[in-house]
Amino acid sequence: MKKTAPVAALATLSLLATACGGTSDGPSGKAAEGGTFSFALSADPGVLDPAMGVLGVTNTTLSLAYDTLVANSPEGKILPGLAEKWDVKPDRVTFTLRKNVTCSDGSKLTPSDVAENVNHIADPATKSPVYGVLVPVGMKAEADDAAGTVTLSTPQPFSFILESSTLMFVVCGKGxxxxxxxxxxxxxxxxxxxTEAVPSDHYTFKLREDYAWGPNGAATKGSGMPEKVVLRVVPNEQTAANMLISGDLNGAIIYGADRKRLEATPGMGKATMSAGNGQFFYHQGDDRPAKDPAIRKALTQAVNLPELAGIASSGTGRPVTGLVGDPKPCQGDGVTGHVPAFDPAAASAALDAAGWKAGADGVRVKDGKRLSLRLLYVTTKGASTQAANEYLAATWKKIGVDVTLNGVIDTKLSESLNATQDWDVVWLPIGVTLPTQLVGFLSGPAAPKGANFAHLANERYEKLVAEAVTKPGEEGCKLWTESESALYDAADLVPVVENTVLVAQRNATFTVQAGLFVPTSIRMTEAG
Structure with a gap:
């Protein structure tokens, strides 16, 4: 089957890992009319063209100003968005657009506008980093303005052709x-x-009072809708927490140590959200120790994964069931029973059996070569990520492995994974909404020629994916879940924890889902 995504899109997967939907213990109080809603972004969103944005904060920002054809409910049900209805076939979906939609410049939204968005991203000349991630490879769009429809099609059957539309922002009008x-x-x-963009400082948005075509027909006429939204760039979480407590912010996503402080603050509304998985991959290049499945299994058996999960998530994580975040299109558990159990004695015995014997300094040696691993991770994900990787290094050293920690910043991650290939194990948080978004990274041509950064060659996974992508609904979901299990059975990658974050709310309520605002959910409340 045709593989997905250019290598550059790997950064998209890592950086899209952000808050998904959850249940809120929101602040109570009467609706406060008008006003300004202020929210903290952890970084500047950068380029705001939806075809070029790769950061999670970029999509959070864009979700205030752009719509999608359909939307997800918190339970994963597809809701009407710009499209009021749709007809799905294995290789195409035809959307009938609402007739009352206008762009911010007053122009009417047409099916041709929607088609131009999709085809622009799919055009190789655009070099869009979201192609193959948010827009399936090979997808094309055809509009029928007279009928009010737009059809998205793929060269072969594609099991999530409808669901893929939930993250495609539609540009219209002058843009x-x-x-x-x-x-x-x-x-x-x-x-x-x-209305105002001051990079690295703030982004100000103004309400469109005539808006009435949100998910399921949501409108901006409701009581408590803010007249303005200000997204403030606040990279330091402690600063963001202080601003929430003082009332200078109405909302922020908190990953780290300030979470407990905010949860204990009277009057602070809070929602616990899924924020992608913590997991690690083994490099299976020909010259790497983890090319040997016995080595991968032994390294995995040596790790107390529940203990590692607590460290990596600072005790706020959940048991992981798969690679795809909420709202999950498939609800199966592909992890339980498919990851080697904690057994340090078995791990040491397996290394002995594979010919790796302890040397004078305790490090295992085979044919004169030391058993050495370079452990790659991102340094900008907080103290818990640092601690998790230090734990892995200490664990593997106990069974005779020489481990070198290699911490890099976000912008160096893709270079290290794909270009220099200077790693043996990588801790890589990934946030995706469809299993198809991962196929090109878990199979196909190896880096640097392709997106398969870990040099995986799991024939069972590839066979199941080739079948799953052609099957819709529950039938396809069963195969997708089984395909993930094939990766864990082979210890190609090790899922550790489903991370969660705190979405703190002060004098306001709102919903963040799959990293995006549900803008019509924002409501200002009277100060308590």
Whole structure:
């Protein structure tokens, strides 16, 4: 089957790992009319063209100003968005658009506008980093303006052709005619319009009072909708927490140590959200120790995964059931029973049997070569990630492995994984919403020629994926779950924990789902 995604899109997968939907213990109080809703972004969103954005905070920002054809409910049910209905076939989906949708410049949204968005991303000249991740490889769009429909099709059956539309932001109006104009501005049909952009400081949005075509027909007429939304760039979580407590912010996503402090603050609304998985991959290149499945299994058996999960998540994680985040299109558990159990004695015995004997300094040696691993991780994900990797290194040293920690910043991750290939194990948080988004990274041509950064060659996974992608609904989900299990059975990668974050709310309530605002959910409340 045709593989997905350019190598550069790997950064998209890692950086899209962000908050998904959850249940809120929100602040109570009467709705406060008008006003300004202020939310902290952990980094500057960068380029705002939806075809070029790769950061999680970019999509959070864009979700205020842009709509999608369909949306997800918190339970994973597909809801009407710009499209009021749809007809799904194995290799195509035809959407009938709502007739009352207008762009922020007053122009009417047409099926041709939607088609141009999809085809622009799919055009190789665009070099869009979201192609193959948010827009399936080979997808094309055809519009029928007279009938009010747009059809998205793929070269072969694609099991999530409808679900893939939940993350495709639709540009319209002036921005569609001049994409350069939306590098630092917006041109969408969403409920808010960007009115001021000060990079690395703040982004201000103004409410569109005529908006009435959100998910399931949601509108901006409701009581408590803020007239303005200000996204403030606050990289330091402690600073963001202080601003929440003082009332200078209405919302923020908190990953680290300040979470407990905010949860204990009176009047602070809080939601616990899924935030992607913590997991590690083994490099299976020809010259790497983990090429041997016995080595991978032994290394995995040596790790107390529940203990590692607690360290990696600071005790706030959940048991992991698969690679795809909420809202999950498939509800199966592919992890339980498929990851080697904790057994340090068995791990040592397996290394002995594989010919790796302890040397004078305790490090195992085979044919004159030391058993050495370079452990790669990102340093910008907080103290818990650092502690988790230090734990892995200490664990493997106990069974005679020489481990070197290699911490890098986000921008160096893709280079280290794909270009220099200077790693043997990588701790890689990934946040995706469809299993198809991972296929090109878990199979196919190996880096640097392809996106398969770990040099995986799991024939069972590839066979199951080739069948799963052609099957819709529950039939396809069973195969997708089984395909993931094949990876764990072979110890190609080791799922550790489903991370969670705190979405703190002060004098406001709102929903964040799959890293995106549900903008019509934002409500200001009177100070308590």
């Amino acid at each position: 569609l005619k001049d994409r350069s104009s939306i590098a630092h501005a917006t041109s969408g049909s969403g409920p808010y319009t960007l």
